[in-house]
Amino acid sequence: MTQEFLGLSVAPADTAFGLMAEFEADTHANKVSLVAGAYRDENGHPWILPSVRKAKEHLRDTTHEYLGIAGSPAFLRLAKDLIFGPIAARLKNNAASIQTVSGTGANHLAASFLARHLRPKRVFIPSPTWINHHSIWAMAGVAVVEYPYYSPTTKSVDIVGMLNALDQAEPNDVVVLQACAHNPTGVDLSRPQWAQIAEVVWQKQLFAVFDSAYQGFATGHVDSDAWAVRHFTECVLAWENHPGLCVAQSFSKNFGLYGERVGALHLVIPQILSAQGARGSLMAIARAEYSNPPRFGASLVETVLADPGLRAQWEADLHTMSFRIRTMRRKLRQRLEAATQLDWAHVETQIGMFSYTGLTPEHVTRLRERYHIYLLPSGRISVCGLNEGNVEYVAHAMADVMKS
Ligand SMILES: Cc1ncc(COP(=O)(O)O)c(C=O)c1O
Numbered sequence: 001m002t003q004e005f006l007g008l009s010v011a012p013a014d015t016a017f018g019l020m021a022e023f024e025a026d027t028h029a030n031k032v033s034l035v036a037g038a039y040r041d042e043n044g045h046p047w048i049l050p051s052v053r054k055a056k057e058h059l060r061d062t063t064h065e066y067l068g069i070a071g072s073p074a075f076l077r078l079a080k081d082l083i084f085g086p087i088a089a090r091l092k093n094n095a096a097s098i099q100t101v102s103g104t105g106a107n108h109l110a111a112s113f114l115a116r117h118l119r120p121k122r123v124f125i126p127s128p129t130w131i132n133h134h135s136i137w138a139m140a141g142v143a144v145v146e147y148p149y150y151s152p153t154t155k156s157v158d159i160v161g162m163l164n165a166l167d168q169a170e171p172n173d174v175v176v177l178q179a180c181a182h183n184p185t186g187v188d189l190s191r192p193q194w195a196q197i198a199e200v201v202w203q204k205q206l207f208a209v210f211d212s213a214y215q216g217f218a219t220g221h222v223d224s225d226a227w228a229v230r231h232f233t234e235c236v237l238a239w240e241n242h243p244g245l246c247v248a249q250s251f252s253k254n255f256g257l258y259g260e261r262v263g264a265l266h267l268v269i270p271q272i273l274s275a276q277g278a279r280g281s282l283m284a285i286a287r288a289e290y291s292n293p294p295r296f297g298a299s300l301v302e303t304v305l306a307d308p309g310l311r312a313q314w315e316a317d318l319h320t321m322s323f324r325i326r327t328m329r330r331k332l333r334q335r336l337e338a339a340t341q342l343d344w345a346h347v348e349t350q351i352g353m354f355s356y357t358g359l360t361p362e363h364v365t366r367l368r369e370r371y372h373i374y375l376l377p378s379g380r381i382s383v384c385g386l387n388e389g390n391v392e393y394v395a396h397a398m399a400d401v402m403k404s
Helices: 013-027 050-058 075-091 101-116 130-139 159-168 192-202 227-238 276-289 294-306 310-342 345-349 361-371 391-403
Strands: 093-101 121-126 143-148 174-178 207-212 245-250 262-268 354-356 380-382
Touching: 050 294, 050 310, 075 093, 075 227, 075 294, 093 101, 093 276, 101 207, 101 245, 101 262, 101 276, 121 130, 121 159, 121 354, 130 143, 143 159, 143 245, 159 192, 192 227, 192 245, 207 227, 227 262, 262 294, 262 345, 276 354, 294 310, 294 361, 310 345, 310 391, 345 354
Parallel strands: 121 143, 121 174, 174 207, 207 245
Antiparallel strands: 093 262, 245 262, 354 380
């Protein structure tokens, strides 16, 4: 028997990407994929946003030169305006922004930077959360602690459990918060709950890392979806001794630029401090890891956000996507309630791309084996995979596997 190089064991395939490959290989006529966190149109096809399509025409003759290590300054200014809104004008020397390899790269850069310089004892991440939060922080060498986020009983945020867990944190510990449209549960904190968390984060001297991967997908409005980030940023600017925060910003979902890897990391600290040293350190990490961020996708985002006409088109595109998702939620709920005589209100009230259905791993296996419907073992579905042509089939299949 051959031995593994360096004794390395064979790691299991990433669950989501493994299921996507299985789905591609499945030849069944009625197969449905509810796995990928990527928007699909009413025919189940990937959608190039009309705003992005037009921006591409503007960029036909774009150059292929390197960007600077920190990325495009114009892109960073627009990205900052998008997430911080009117507060962006008040962020001066106390803020540092750097273009990243999408949201994953922004989370990773935040983790590498904070592990190196803040040296937290622990990072608190939601349970459940986007699976990569675990790997990113573990690879940065920071002990990962989960805080309760979701209550299966109430099908809403477990605010008491979350506050109790954060009460155990120590100064300089990091807390990861999803800004909106929480992956995988589809439930977000209310504004009063966010305000409570902001208070605890400050009292306990924790460093908040906001993961903003779905701005525009929760409500369809970019400003409403940035409310929590802006509230915390106001706290950093107003409250003495605030430890500061980072925002890992992704443009994969809200521009449909999944494969172009467009993102940014923003660091905000109190106004009496300068972020110039931190900016240099972020650039040093970027230089050693990938040197320069990708140019093309960032140029598309820059073109759309800088042009009032394209920006208006983009906001209409966001509305198209979030409206279709909400419609599919309603239809799935109606059909499930008709088929099971049970209450499926949560499918409609959850927000963003994902719904935490409450299906068990056994249900999920039966759905795949009997109906060729693919979803994560946690029972999370990507609502984007539903359309008029398959919602009835999916509801009927879900009802059937729950019976047996
Ligand atoms: C919560 C969350 N954060 C970050 C990401 C990163 O996405 P990307 O690297 O494509 O920007 C995702 C993608 O699914 C996500 O769900």
